Amino acid sequence: MSVVSRVKKHISELNPYVPGKPVEELERELGLTDSIKLASNENPIGPSPKAVEAMKKALTEVHRYPDGSSYELRAVLSEQLGVSGEQLVFGAGSDELLELIAKAFLGPGDEAVFAWPSFAMYPIVVKGMGAKSVKVPLTVDLVHDLDAMEKAICSSTQVVFVCNPNNPTGTSIGRDDFDNFAKAIPDDVLLVIDEAYFEYVRRKDFPDALSLIAERPGTAVLRTFSKIYGLAGTRVGYGVMDKEFASFLERSRHPFNINSLAEVAAIAALDDKEHVEKARQVNLQGMEYLKKEFSAMGIRTWDSDANFLLAETGSGTYEALLPRGVIVRPMEGFGLPDCVRITIGNNVENERVVSALTQLRNGSR
Numbered sequence: 510m511s512v513v514s515r516v517k518k519h520i521s522e523l524n525p526y527v528p529g530k531p532v533e534e535l536e537r538e539l540g541l542t543d544s545i546k547l548a549s550n551e552n553p554i555g556p557s558p559k560a561v562e563a564m565k566k567a568l569t570e571v572h573r574y575p576d577g578s579s580y581e582l583r584a585v586l587s588e589q590l591g592v593s594g595e596q597l598v599f600g601a602g603s604d605e606l607l608e609l610i611a612k613a614f615l616g617p618g619d620e621a622v623f624a625w626p627s628f629a630m631y632p633i634v635v636k637g638m639g640a641k642s643v644k645v646p647l648t649v650d651l652v653h654d655l656d657a658m659e660k661a662i663c664s665s666t667q668v669v670f671v672c673n674p675n676n677p678t679g680t681s682i683g684r685d686d687f688d689n690f691a692k693a694i695p696d697d698v699l700l701v702i703d704e705a706y707f708e709y710v711r712r713k714d715f716p717d718a719l720s721l722i723a724e725r726p727g728t729a730v731l732r733t734f735s736k737i738y739g740l741a742g743t744r745v746g747y748g749v750m751d752k753e754f755a756s757f758l759e760r761s762r763h764p765f766n767i768n769s770l771a772e773v774a775a776i777a778a779l780d781d782k783e784h785v786e787k788a789r790q791v792n793l794q795g796m797e798y799l800k801k802e803f804s805a806m807g808i809r810t811w812d813s814d815a816n817f818l819l820a821e822t823g824s825g826t827y828e829a830l831l832p833r834g835v836i837v838r839p840m841e842g843f844g845l846p847d848c849v850r851i852t853i854g855n856n857v858e859n860e861r862v863v864s865a866l867t868q869l870r871n872g873s874r
């Protein structure tokens with residue numbers, strides 16, 4: 510009883526994140542084997558073998574605390590990105606960066622503006638600090654409505670999140686639109702650009718968000734090792750920003766938020782260009798295959814610069830695919846009840862999802 514009366518209202522009202530259904534859970538519930546999961550935008554080729562080796566080597570040292578400054582990872586990444594080490598902040602996934610930004614900059618009475626549907630963690634971190642989410646609907650083509658987002662900014666707005674490419678639609682914003690938006694919004698509003706799928710982007714005119722940091726100090730670019738680097742389970746992401754901005758997130762984080770295995774894995778993954786290139790190619794081929802098959806079935810998809818496709822497969826698709834051992838991501842909670850989000854898998858997985866959808870369309874059980 511006392512707990513209920515003591516809890517902060519914004520916490521008791523918070524709807525927790527709903528992750529993709531784990532394969533083990535589905536198999537336990539329905540007595541299936543050989544199920545596949547294309548629901549969490551994980552890398553179908555797995556982690557870099559070099560990252561696995563590095564973690565194996567580091568295993569015998571796990572009785573030690575990690576290097577709280579992530580010195581080596583910071584050095585390697587700052588070199589690769591051409592930024593100073595002080596401009597980097599690491600987090601347990603870029604989820605933690607979102608949380609640190611909320612912790613440092615949001616509280617009751619503050620607002621955060623972002624598009625919707627977009628990444629499900631934005632409303633969670635905002636609500637978690639007792640602040641208010643202002644969700645700006647995507648356009649009819651399911652891209653960010655930057656004009657409407659600009660209009661939604663008011664004196665209470667502390668942060669604007671821009672997810673580019675956008676999860677769960679895969680749609681992206683081009684350079685001109687992005688640059689105009691960045692110029693139009695007030696300098697004292699933080700602009701957080703979530704580039705979790707940056708390494709998959711194909712469009713030629715993708716914005717150079719990193720270069721904006723020098724001109725506009727209230728800008729942060731977030732990236733992650735969870736997607737193309739295949740290290741979702743180790744939990745590492747990073748933010749690039751002005752060093753003063755970074756200093757506030759550094760103060761807000763736990764001293765050892767990057768564990769020692771995650772750090773060596775991330776360093777090795779950054780060095781394995783071959784693995785990244787392979788992941789990109791597998792994604793590209795799978796994307797083309799799925800788009801072609803879906804189009805032949807009359808299923809609408811949206812142009813995606815990421816490692817997943819939003820597909821208009823009709824309502825109830827998520828549930829109907831489960832007994833066929835195929836887990837995708839339902840989109841009801843995002844206001845897209847006729848759609849599912851499908852992660853691009855390997856060839857076998859992509860063929861499985863196509864054949865399961867074909868069976869559904871033919872009305873067979």
Ligand SMILES: *Cc1c(COP(=O)(O)O)cnc(C)c1O
Nearest residue numbers: 602603604628676705733735746
């Ligand atoms: C996957 C994802 C992230 C972060 O994932 P982490 O595993 O926490 O690094 C952040 N933003 C978007 C849009 C994502 O899809």
